[in-house]
Amino acid sequence: MEKQQDPRVLRTRQLIRESFIELLQSIQFESITIKDIAQKATINRATFYTHYEDKYALLDEVIEQAFKEMIPEQVIHAEALTEEIGDQIILLTYRYIVDFHQTCRLDSKSIATLVDSQIKGMLQKTIEDILSKEKENHQYIEILAAITSSAIYSATYQWFRLEKNSHADLLLDIVRPYIMRGLSKQL
Structure with missing residues (x-):
């Protein structure tokens, strides 16, 4: 209980x-x-x-709570990393980056590095959970999740930096094929 x-x-x-x-x-x-x-x-x-313990522990909790609240139920319960689930993960990551940067002043490199690292870790765990359901005994799930999450995070962060905020559909058109083709060759 x-x-x-x-x-x-x-x-x-x-x-x-x-x-x-x-x-x-x-x-x-x-x-x-x-x-x-x-x-x-x-x-x-x-x-x-x-x-x-300190303000860093508080920051970690704030980042994690906000990320978890943004994950759609469909992604949480996904049995496979389909294009639709991939799109939701890409958009979730992008929205999180936009929201977090608008909410918090991430002027310094140290906090940006902390935030980036934690987001990447949560994203990787989310993808790893989905890939593990899809291919339970695949020996490289952790590596595939790391590659996939890094590609998604890097692309969405770069998109944010380039201020293409109003064209998330174009972001999907660029990132989705890259991610899906890479995974289809490995799974």
């Missing part, structure tokens, strides 16, 4: 996350202090440390 969390704990964690996100919109990550987060959340620093 799963242990129920205290609603007060859940509310406090939510308040901390929301305060942190608000701060990220106006202050660079490196400049945000635990004191800033605690003041914005109207809690004391000790309460912050009860819930999070």
Whole structure:
């Protein structure tokens, strides 16, 4: 039986996350202090440390929670990496990058590197889960997921940087065939 969390704990964690996100919109990550987060959340620093080890742990949770909330049910329950599922993953990744960069100031290289690394890892895990269902005993699932997720992330990030935000359908037309052809030769 799963242990129920205290609603007060859940509310406090939510308040901390929301305060942190608000701060990220106006202050660079490196400049945000635990004191800033605690003041914005109207809690004391000790309460912050009860819930999070540091602001990096908080950042990790914010990134992961936002990514998981964006994954369509169809992708979560996919039994194979079809073109439709691939399209959803490409668009999910692109929307996540756009949303995160619009919500948070990612001016510094260090935070951008942290965010990129975590997104790539979650994307790889999502693809690996799907490929594992499709070909249970394939010995190179991890490598194929790493290649596929890297290609999707790199293409969507580059698309974002080139400011082609209004043409996601063109992004799909470019990335989908590359991904699907590569996987079809390996699976």
